[in-house]
Amino acid sequence: MNKNIQCFIIDDEPHARDVIKKFVSRVPFLEITGEFDNALEALFQIHDKKPDLVFLDVEMPEMNGFEFIRTLQGHRPQIIMVTAYQRYALDGFDHQVADYLLKPIAFERFIRAVYKVTELLPGLEPASQTYPSNYLIPEKPVKILYQPIKKQNNNDDFLLIKEDKKLIRLVIDEIVLIEAMKDYVKIHLPSRTIITHVTMSKIQEILPADRFLRVSRSSILRKNVIGEIEGNQIITTDGKKVHIGITYREIVMKILKNKV
The missing domain is CATH 2.40.50.1020 (LytTr DNA-binding domain)
Structure with missing residues (x-):
């Protein structure tokens, strides 16, 4: 896969969208191509923009996350559910989502979900074929929850870099x-x-x-x-x-x- 992984963010909470955007900004091969505060508006855009991945909230007005998934026809991106309620986890996997993130989201958990998506998208070599499952995850959590990276002075800060079909964990201070x-x-x-x-x-x-x-x-x-x-x-x-x-x-x- 030579292009970036194009992403939609669908969540009615501005703060929740901001957290996802900050996390996406740390992964250079992720690109936000749509941000929506309701699923209905995103549904009208999804067939034109054809994102590879959608970060999707569950409880939203007009149309909830599961209704959004059931309404999809034709283009079907990978879905990462993002919600504050653990009770939706089973329903999420019944809808064949790639992963399920519970708010507040830790960056380490976010990375694991993205890692899983790279194994599901066609044309991108799964990182697990090149690295052990814990290779992309630091030994201790990256302390950036709700804070931009520019305010960090942690030598363990890292980026995920895509080179050819491989994902590489790159320590910033190297x-x-x-x-x-x-x-x-x-x-x-x-x-x-x-x-x-x-x-x-x-x-x-x-x-x-x-x-x-x-x-x-x-x-x-x-x-x-x-x-x-x-x-x-x-x-x-x-x-x-x-x-x-x-x-x-x-x-x-x-x-x-x-x-x-």
């Missing part, structure tokens, strides 16, 4: 440099590089601003690998030379001077 390649980016790690389908603006949005710096249209650098500045180039601690864009130079120099 990223040295990110370079743009049109609709792809090349992520430099100490021991290897990874190429994945995501835009620079998307990856910049995901990465914590206190640890990463955009130095040109085509480069994002982790701040603590900056060794010195030589003309319009940054020399990293391992000797890499990274060009500073003209329009970025002033803000780069200002940020670095404040760090001195």
